[in-house]
Amino acid sequence: MSWLKKLTSGLSKTSARVTSSLSSLLGRSSIDASSIEEVEDALISADLGTAAAARLAERVRRHKFDGEVTAEALAGALADGITEILEPVATPLVPQPGDRPHVVLLVGVNGSGKTTTAGKLAQQWRQEGKSVMLAAGDTFRAAAIEQLQIWGERTGTEVIAGAQGGDAAALAYQALERARAQGTDVLIIDTAGRLQNRTELMDELAKIVRVIRKLDEAAPHDSVIVLDGTVGQNALSQVSAFQDIADVSGLIVTKLDGSAKGGVVIALAEKFQLPVHAVGVGEGADDLQPFEARDFANALAGVSSET
Amino acid sequence: MFDSLKDKLQDVFSALGKRGALRESDVDTALREVRLALLDADVALPVVKTFIARVREQAVGSDVLKSVRPDQQVIKIVNDALVEVLGSEPAPLNIAANPPAVILMAGLQGSGKTTTAGKLALRLRSRERKKVMLASLDVTRPAARQQLRILGEQAEVGVLPEADRESPAQIAKRALQAAQLQGFDVLILDTAGRVTIDEGLMAELREVKALTNPHEVLLVADAMTGQDAVTTATAFKQAVDITGIVLTRLDGDARGGAALSMREITGCPIKLVGVGEKQDALEEFDPARMAGRILDMGDVVALVEKAAETIEVEEAERLAKRMARGQFDMNDFLSQLRQLQKMGGLGGIMGMLPGLGKMQKQIAAAGIDDSMIRRQEAIILSMTNKERVSVGLLNASRRKRIAAGSGTSVQEVNRLVKQYQEMARMMKKMGGKTGAAAMKALMGGGMPGGMPGGMPGGLPGGLPGGLKGGLPGLGGGLPGLGGKPSGKKK
Numbered sequence A: 001m002s003w004l005k006k007l008t009s010g011l012s013k014t015s016a017r018v019t020s021s022l023s024s025l026l027g028r029s030s031i032d033a034s035s036i037e038e039v040e041d042a043l044i045s046a047d048l049g050t051a052a053a054a055r056l057a058e059r060v061r062r063h064k065f066d067g068e069v070t071a072e073a074l075a076g077a078l079a080d081g082i083t084e085i086l087e088p089v090a091t092p093l094v095p096q097p098g099d100r101p102h103v104v105l106l107v108g109v110n111g112s113g114k115t116t117t118a119g120k121l122a123q124q125w126r127q128e129g130k131s132v133m134l135a136a137g138d139t140f141r142a143a144a145i146e147q148l149q150i151w152g153e154r155t156g157t158e159v160i161a162g163a164q165g166g167d168a169a170a171l172a173y174q175a176l177e178r179a180r181a182q183g184t185d186v187l188i189i190d191t192a193g194r195l196q197n198r199t200e201l202m203d204e205l206a207k208i209v210r211v212i213r214k215l216d217e218a219a220p221h222d223s224v225i226v227l228d229g230t231v232g233q234n235a236l237s238q239v240s241a242f243q244d245i246a247d248v249s250g251l252i253v254t255k256l257d258g259s260a261k262g263g264v265v266i267a268l269a270e271k272f273q274l275p276v277h278a279v280g281v282g283e284g285a286d287d288l289q290p291f292e293a294r295d296f297a298n299a300l301a302g303v304s305s306e307t
Numbered sequence B: 001m002f003d004s005l006k007d008k009l010q011d012v013f014s015a016l017g018k019r020g021a022l023r024e025s026d027v028d029t030a031l032r033e034v035r036l037a038l039l040d041a042d043v044a045l046p047v048v049k050t051f052i053a054r055v056r057e058q059a060v061g062s063d064v065l066k067s068v069r070p071d072q073q074v075i076k077i078v079n080d081a082l083v084e085v086l087g088s089e090p091a092p093l094n095i096a097a098n099p100p101a102v103i104l105m106a107g108l109q110g111s112g113k114t115t116t117a118g119k120l121a122l123r124l125r126s127r128e129r130k131k132v133m134l135a136s137l138d139v140t141r142p143a144a145r146q147q148l149r150i151l152g153e154q155a156e157v158g159v160l161p162e163a164d165r166e167s168p169a170q171i172a173k174r175a176l177q178a179a180q181l182q183g184f185d186v187l188i189l190d191t192a193g194r195v196t197i198d199e200g201l202m203a204e205l206r207e208v209k210a211l212t213n214p215h216e217v218l219l220v221a222d223a224m225t226g227q228d229a230v231t232t233a234t235a236f237k238q239a240v241d242i243t244g245i246v247l248t249r250l251d252g253d254a255r256g257g258a259a260l261s262m263r264e265i266t267g268c269p270i271k272l273v274g275v276g277e278k279q280d281a282l283e284e285f286d287p288a289r290m291a292g293r294i295l296d297m298g299d300v301v302a303l304v305e306k307a308a309e310t311i312e313v314e315e316a317e318r319l320a321k322r323m324a325r326g327q328f329d330m331n332d333f334l335s336q337l338r339q340l341q342k343m344g345g346l347g348g349i350m351g352m353l354p355g356l357g358k359m360q361k362q363i364a365a366a367g368i369d370d371s372m373i374r375r376q377e378a379i380i381l382s383m384t385n386k387e388r389v390s391v392g393l394l395n396a397s398r399r400k401r402i403a404a405g406s407g408t409s410v411q412e413v414n415r416l417v418k419q420y421q422e423m424a425r426m427m428k429k430m431g432g433k434t435g436a437a438a439m440k441a442l443m444g445g446g447m448p449g450g451m452p453g454g455m456p457g458g459l460p461g462g463l464p465g466g467l468k469g470g471l472p473g474l475g476g477g478l479p480g481l482g483g484k485p486s487g488k489k490k
């Protein structure tokens, strides 16, 4: 299945919801308040949050329709509105050849998909012919190191690991030293999941960043927060906290192959203007796809992407 | 802190006249706020809608405290309704079955199943002295089985040895046999996370359930879940008929609306909550705390509670003033009786007084109990307002009518009137003193219920006069008798 199909089939549950609520508006010649409320409700149900949903609904309300307002026209206007918000942030993750290595730090709350994403990124860049190294920076969770090591085997990537319970910052430092010595193109550092309000754990993350900067001031070149696609409004608090601690420079949203809509990225784009690099659409090594604003918007609004 | 609260309250007092019942417009104003609060807390939209509709029905026309804004009172009503929906009864794990009792863990990827399985094993072993076995059916996620094995070793429980190339169903069968043979009380089956729209994976879970006949099927869900909570909960309920929910990562700062969504959609209780990464960080679910967290309007809820208290204090102050002026009438007597009932009746108050156990018996022997207070209330309610203000009007025929109207006897009416007169007489004597002093004297002089005046074989001296500053926690004096906590004085 192509990534687009996969994403769309994942998201189509959303679009079914949005379109079915929009289809009740079919054939009306103008949009009344209750239709707008339906649009807003559909958006809230996709995790946009009340504020972003209201703004988008208002935008649709002010939209000048030619002639009759059909469900298609309405969905189209909605998709346009979403695209406009997301287009500026849809930026692929591209390691710069000048950085040797280009350091990618993966951060996020527990279970959001960091380790899997590390494996998927390794897979992608290996396939592009780059040399990649994985650093098992989660020294806390049971079997986290083994988990990354299996990803290393799957993707043919070297994994730098220490002992469980060891110092994550030291491990990261050591991995960076090694990657530099070997002239590796990309170093991907996996970290332990941590809730953003746990200061002692956040301090530990700050230390990882501090320590690798001793070797390379520009590192991490990408500090990516991995967000679970089922997350609700707490995503805003996550991004803001990780941004403060680890200078988050972009995000990856996972698990969009499930029933969740991931609409919170729209609220995030409005609030933080951070690049959205990619989406996770499965548990396999190839299930990572670049984030495409138009496709995501169409899928969310229920507009067919075939055209 | 209380100062500013008091200021706020006073502003509200002066801004508002008396209000009888909540009006529709008040309710709607407040519910608009509540709707937003719930949605921002990630309660799923359909759940918000039904919940709001239900509360609206409850709130419109209900009594309003005169000292809070009506919309604030609605929020208090919402809070109480939330607590109720979230769980009014404790929901213990059902593991009392013929061993081994099987617990099946299910949920989306990354929701916290494996960690929770480990925590649960520790809890059952250490708290309930159960012999527990853990088995991982997760053949999907790399190193998932190692993770569970390590957790099991840390919790010092049994772990099913791993074998190669087995399907989840095969592992489940082997685990059940092993648990039976080795005499385990509880078998906890951890499963791979799955998206609910994957029919194949949901069928696999159904198969495991059919094979192992679990006593508990726990849906493990992340407290940070958004609107998808409804879809997820519905799907797992339909596929494997979950028996309970475990909410993880409540140590985070998510408002946790998913708790309400899932509880409402499945009707299943939230049995446990995860509050940290350590193995003992698993707690019982606390509906009141959860409600406060979801609504995040604790200030308002506290304000209304405070106001309810304040009203009692106010009422007591009003009574004290009237008493001091010798204006104590039957309406005041009635008000006093009611406050007494609110405090949990005589029994409740006596229970709060240290060392009054003996007295309690005497009171009981004298036939003074709560039903008597209720009868006295009925008597006063059967009086006309004129009679209540001028008790002198109560001639024999009026007393007869009142007895009939209240379902009591003329003797009882007489006794009540006598009590009242005694109190009023005393109050006149106290006329020059301050309200508070009058109250203190009253404590020793005549409590509704007839202590000691009207009480046959009255308690000598009644309740010990001052009780040295009054009842603990109740300020000076009996509640409803005008005592008031110092510091709340305006």
Ligand SMILES: Nc1nc2c(ncn2[C@@H]2O[C@H](COP(=O)(O)OP(=O)(O)OP(=O)(O)O)[C@@H](O)[C@H]2O)c(=O)[nH]1
Pocket (backbone or CB within 6 Å): A108, A109, A110, A111, A112, A113, A114, A115, A116, A117, A138, A141, A144, A191, A192, A193, A194, A254, A255, A256, A257, A258, A279, A280, A281, A282, A283, A287, B109, B110, B141, B193, B195
């Ligand atoms: N369906 C689906 N599952 C995913 C995706 N990404 C990750 N997962 C699964 O989500 C679960 C958690 O992923 P991990 O990569 O272990 O997450 P993590 O952030 O490293 O977790 P911790 O290190 O425990 O904090 C695993 O079961 C993954 O297989 C995705 O895009 N789609």
Ligand SMILES: [Mg+2]
Pocket (backbone or CB within 6 Å): A114, A115, A116, A138, A144, A190, A191, A192, A193
């Ligand atoms: Mg990990």
